[in-house]
Every structure is written in structure tokens, then in C-alpha cells.
Amino acid sequence: MIDHIGIIVTDFSTSRAFYEKALAPIGYGRLMELGPEITGTVRVAGFGENGKPDLWISEAAPGKLAGNTVHAAVHVALRVTSRALVEAFYAAALAAGGRDNGPPGIRAHYHPNYFGAFVLDPDGHNIEAVCHDPV
Template sequence: MLDHVGVPVSDYARSLAFYRQALAPLGIVLLMEMTPEATGGNGAAGFGSGEEPFFWFGDDGAPGVHTHVAFRADSRAQVDAFHAAALAAGGRDNGAPGLRPHYHEHYYGAFVLDPDGHNIEAVCHRPE
């Protein structure tokens, strides 16, 4: 389980629109935005599915620096919905939904590259 992950982005507004749409099928929503004044640097957005954000991005934008983040899904249908939503939001396919038995027999994941090339995954570990 993740506590939180942060990634740099080159275009805050574009990334905000992408993640709002791509993460919605997983029940992950924007919970908090921090102003540049509050962070002492650049603005940041925090997404989560409860009270505390666990996925952050900010206008830190070091080009060529990419991150991999895996979000846990409750079902394979959610993985499929994430992949479709992320592609519709402008992401690039980096691995269609399907079993990845080299990780374990029930590992069902999908991968997309976000607008900055970060490898974003949704994964379900359940056997259904």
C-alpha cells in the first residue's frame, strides 16, 4: 500500500485535468491543492480516496525525470476503466489491461504514460 507518491510535472493545469479524469474510475479524487505560497515553491495537487491525499504532483518539472506509480484497484473492471479513461484523457498506452503472471498468477494490471511520460499503473491482485 502506498502512503503517498509525488511526481514532477511540466504543465500543472494539463496534469490536473488528466488525473481528474484518469483516476475517477478508481474512486481517487482531488482532495487538496497547495499554493506556491503555502509550499514555499511551486503549487501542488493531492489526490486520494479518503481524507488524506496519497498521490501528489507539482510544477517541479524536471524534464526527462519519470516516475512509476501503481494504484490498487478493487476489481479487474476498475483496471479496465482506468486504462480507457486515461487514454481518453490523453495518456499513451504502455501495457493494455491483462494478467501479468510473471508478477503472480492473479496480477491484473494496465499501464499508461501520462502527459509527462510517467508510467502510471492500476493493478488488481484478486483472482476475479
């Protein structure tokens, strides 16, 4: 099941304002924003409803729009029911030729139980498996 989707934008401030206005009529709002001090590279904003962001925008790393090791042009996260499945996805994806983009682990800056792993597919898209359940 798809948990969330992310896209890279070239002008973060303009895109953030666009999505805030465009999504408001359907009940989506900006629920989270993280800066480079958290992400390590760029600003990101998560939009959604009922406290869960499921549409993310990320500013492009300087000089890069797709296929770098931090962000790809498309990001899709697949929700799984256990941390063991996150680890199994990661191992299988690497064995299938994917490239590491973040090993299995807690990403507490999203929430305390966020356990995810990231791989880049053959085209450089960032594919994630995530479990939100505690242990």
C-alpha cells in the same frame, strides 16, 4: 491507494547493492528480480517486506532515462478492487490523453492474479492500475 512505486536507475548493480544495504535495517529486502528475458528490455528488482515488493528499481534502457515506451522516470501503481476498475482506469486515462504502455491483462511473472494496465501521463510517467484479486 498506492500499491507500489518504481524508479529508474542508471547503474542497476550499484543501485541494487545500495538498496539492499540501505533498506535492510528497516526490514525491507530484495524479494524479486527479473531480467530482460522476462521484461523484454531491462533488469528490475523489487524490494519489500512480508513477501510483497512495493519499491522497484529498473535499469534505464540504453540511452534513455525517461519517457520511453517501456519505462518512465517514475512509476506509480494504484491498487484497485476489481479487474473492471483496471479496465475503466485504462479507458479513462487514454481518453484523457494518456498513451498506452500496456493494456489490461495478467502479468503472471509477478503472480498468477496480477491484473494491471499501464499508461504514460503527459510527462511520460508510467501510471498503473492493478488488482491482485482473482477474477
